[in-house]
Amino acid sequence: xxxxxxxxxxxxxxxxxxxxxxxxxxxxxEPAFLENGFRERSDRRDNILIIRLDVLxxxxxxxxxxxxxxxxxxxxxxxxxxxxxxLPFLETCPHCDEAFGFERRxxxxxxxxxxxxxxxxxxxxxxxxxxxxxxxxQWGDDKRTTEMLAYMSGARERxxxxxxxxxxxxxxxxxxxxALKVGTRxxxxxxxxxxxxxxxxxxxxxxxxxxxEAMGISVKDDSTELWVEEKAADTAAQIxxxxxxxxxxxxxxxxxAGGDGRKYPAEQYLEVVRLITGRFDAxxxxxxxxxxxxxxxxxxxxxxxxxxxxxxxxxxxxxxxSLAVVSLSSLYLGNDSGLMHAAAAVxxxxxxxxxxxxxxxxILPGILSEYARFSPWKTRSISLRPAHALGACAKAVxxxxxxxPFPHCITQITPAEIAAAFEKIAGGAV
Numbered sequence: 286x287x288x289x290x291x292x293x294x295x296x297x298x299x300x301x302x303x304x305x306x307x308x309x310x311x312x313x314x315e316p317a318f319l320e321n322g323f324r325e326r327s328d329r330r331d332n333i334l335i336i337r338l339d340v341l342x343x344x345x346x347x348x349x350x351x352x353x354x355x356x357x358x359x360x361x362x363x364x365x366x367x368x369x370x371x372l373p374f375l376e377t378c379p380h381c382d383e384a385f386g387f388e389r390r391x392x393x394x395x396x397x398x399x400x401x402x403x404x405x406x407x408x409x410x411x412x413x414x415x416x417x418x419x420x421x422x423q424w425g426d427d428k429r430t431t432e433m434l435a436y437m438s439g440a441r442e443r444x445x446x447x448x449x450x451x452x453x454x455x456x457x458x459x460x461x462x463x464a465l466k467v468g469t470r471x472x473x474x475x476x477x478x479x480x481x482x483x484x485x486x487x488x489x490x491x492x493x494x495x496x497x498e499a500m501g502i503s504v505k506d507d508s509t510e511l512w513v514e515e516k517a518a519d520t521a522a523q524i525x526x527x528x529x530x531x532x533x534x535x536x537x538x539x540x541x542a543g544g545d546g547r548k549y550p551a552e553q554y555l556e557v558v559r560l561i562t563g564r565f566d567a568x569x570x571x572x573x574x575x576x577x578x579x580x581x582x583x584x585x586x587x588x589x590x591x592x593x594x595x596x597x598x599x600x601x602x603x604x605x606x607s608l609a610v611v612s613l614s615s616l617y618l619g620n621d622s623g624l625m626h627a628a629a630a631v632x633x634x635x636x637x638x639x640x641x642x643x644x645x646x647x648i649l650p651g652i653l654s655e656y657a658r659f660s661p662w663k664t665r666s667i668s669l670r671p672a673h674a675l676g677a678c679a680k681a682v683x684x685x686x687x688x689x690p691f692p693h694c695i696t697q698i699t700p701a702e703i704a705a706a707f708e709k710i711a712g713g714a715v
Contacts, residue, residue, distance in 0.1 A: 291317035307471045334418070348378075351378055420444055436475035565708075636710060641687065
């Protein structure tokens with residue numbers, strides 16, 4: 286029986302029962318995978334699949350993993366499956382032969398429909414390769430759909446991180462960890478090997494490299510990379526040449542982030558720019574970058590600062606173009622975001638702002654600390670954080686330390702602190 290036929294039989298049962306169980310999917314498809322040669326033992330790794338369905342910053346921190354896999358298997362056909370928004374970034378990756386986009390969200394809303402779409406995607410794009418190995422670098426968050434996709438791809442080896450260590454930490458804290466326990470049921474069904482990250486490996490970039498080493502894949506270079514398509518680089522260069530003076534110092538002001546609680550307020554950024562431009566004689570120009578959600582803040586800053594001080598590109602550039610702008614800048618100043626990690630990847634100095642208070646950094650840093658897990662990697666940087674959590678956040682045991690969905694703890698970082706950091710890190714450049 287073909288795998289697709291086995292799935293159709295299973296899908297009829299799923300629709301009738303209305304309840305998805307990972308082990309049931311495994312039991313339905315595994316005989317077909319065996320019958321059609323997907324489980325034939327081999328020491329070869331001629332076809333390798335890497336799945337990473339989350340956001341830009343995570344992908345940039347995974348860029349070095351792609352390079353090291355290619356270095357170890359120079360003749361392999363390497364396929365990447367990523368979130369649709371990140372696909373343009375991966376299409377320029379020199380270490381991949383092909384890349385596909387697949388949405389990780391939607392399973393909770395309609396498991397049957399989502400699973401059906403996943404089956405079509407795997408049948409049309411992945412199974413013909415008979416992958417020898419599938420690598421899943423994601424450590425945190427919900428990995429269920431990623432692990433399902435790895436299994437349904439037909440890959441013989443499927444290696445990723447286990448939730449077991451996080452479950453143990455939850456128990457130690459007195460929390461239930463029920464969501465993580467559900468995750469372990471998925472990894473037990475869909476991974477051929479689940480690796481536990483040791484407590485001493487905290488930063489997400491380091492975790493990506495540790496995963497390879499745990500699999501017996503050597504790592505010689507632990508840097509990250511930034512891949513920018515030629516057209517986007519040309520567009521970015523033309524914008525900067527047209528809009529900025531030739532001798533100015535271009536500074537990216539990254540006002541976007543993955544959530545409002547991680548954003549420094551525009552009103553305070555306004556004071557930061559005023560302090561910096563008033564303190565230095567050099568012609569410093571701030572390039573505003575962010576998405577559609579930050580357009581109002583971009584307009585506010587543009588309207589309240591002297592003409593020419595800022596170049597507002599918020600919502601006006603594609604992701605590849607924004608990455609190119611970052612690579613052409615002299616410094617990144619802004620929120621913890623994908624653009625911050627892009628700057629670090631090309632050795633642009635970074636001033637990063639975090640919501641997580643310093644007095645909370647010791648609470649399970651490898652799990653809950655946004656700063657410890659996502660600080661600028663391998664570049665000259667200064668990270669600024671509030672000294673203490675505000676209000677109820679002081680007792681909240683939550684990722685990132687701040688439990689509010691709006692700028693809260695991060696607002697304690699003063700514009701004067703940021704201006705001082707700028708003076709320190711910019712050095713002789715200004």
